[in-house]
Amino acid sequence: MQQDIIDWFETEGRDLPWRQPGFTPWGSLVSEFMLQQTPVARVIPRLNDWLKRWPTPAALAASPAGDAVRAWDNLGYPRRALWLHACAVAIVDKHNGEVPSDVDQLLELPGVGPYTARAIAVFAFGAHEPVVDTNIRRVIARHTLGNADQGPPRTSQDLADMSALLPSPELSPAFNAGMMELGALVCTAKKPQCEKCPISGTCAWKNAGYPDHVGAKKNVQKKYEGSDRQARGAVMAVLRAADNTVTSTELEECWPDSAQLGRAVSGLLRDGLIELVADDSYQLPA
The missing domain is CATH 1.10.10.10 (Winged helix-like DNA-binding domain superfamily/Winged helix DNA-binding domain)
Structure with missing residues (x-):
């Protein structure tokens, strides 16, 4: 299934800025912060503006934190802007202005959690690490575990489940990206398009007749209006x-x-x- 996903991703994956050759590690870090709980379509124009204004960690670190919050505009969860500014300061102070490639060093940066650290290590530096977001968790839950829903996050177990699926180091970045893209475009939460899925033939959930979810369900965010x-x-x-x-x-x-x-x-x-x-x-x- 690994090669099937990689082949599918090469032809069906979206043409996104952070997937372009030469996209910088700093750009990857900024994009990962912006993509947390924010749709891709809203992120792309803000990301482009941000990287034009602050193309390096040093450029952002030299600006007041309030400038970062103002430039964040309507992306939501503006604490991410403060964390990103704090990241830039830490990268300048502790890493000579260069985004670190090591997962443990990335985890020490403000606002960087298990997903973000591994996403930067894999997509910016080609590390052989499991990347786990809600889309990947959904694909694993359905294809591998035969469950309709991924349930609440379980960091250690989720990382172990994805680690068990990783192909060879040279292929694992494309596999990580392909799994994520499959969950975002095909194996979606409400309307999975199994007829378009490159691994539907081996999907445990599909082959079991699409049984209802078993176990704890993921948390549903409260309504935004009036909150x-x-x-x-x-x-x-x-x-x-x-x-x-x-x-x-x-x-x-x-x-x-x-x-x-x-x-x-x-x-x-x-x-x-x-x-x-x-x-x-x-x-x-x-």
């Missing part, structure tokens, strides 16, 4: 658009629920995404 997350986003939008500081009175105009607005502001202060300045005003981090 505290939306309130936080409204506050951030006002601050990103402002040339100077923003007063509490001005913030009150962006969200009607005062209690929810208070939670949003408190949370943003706690996360370091905004700062309280003189006269009860707020700004993006300096």
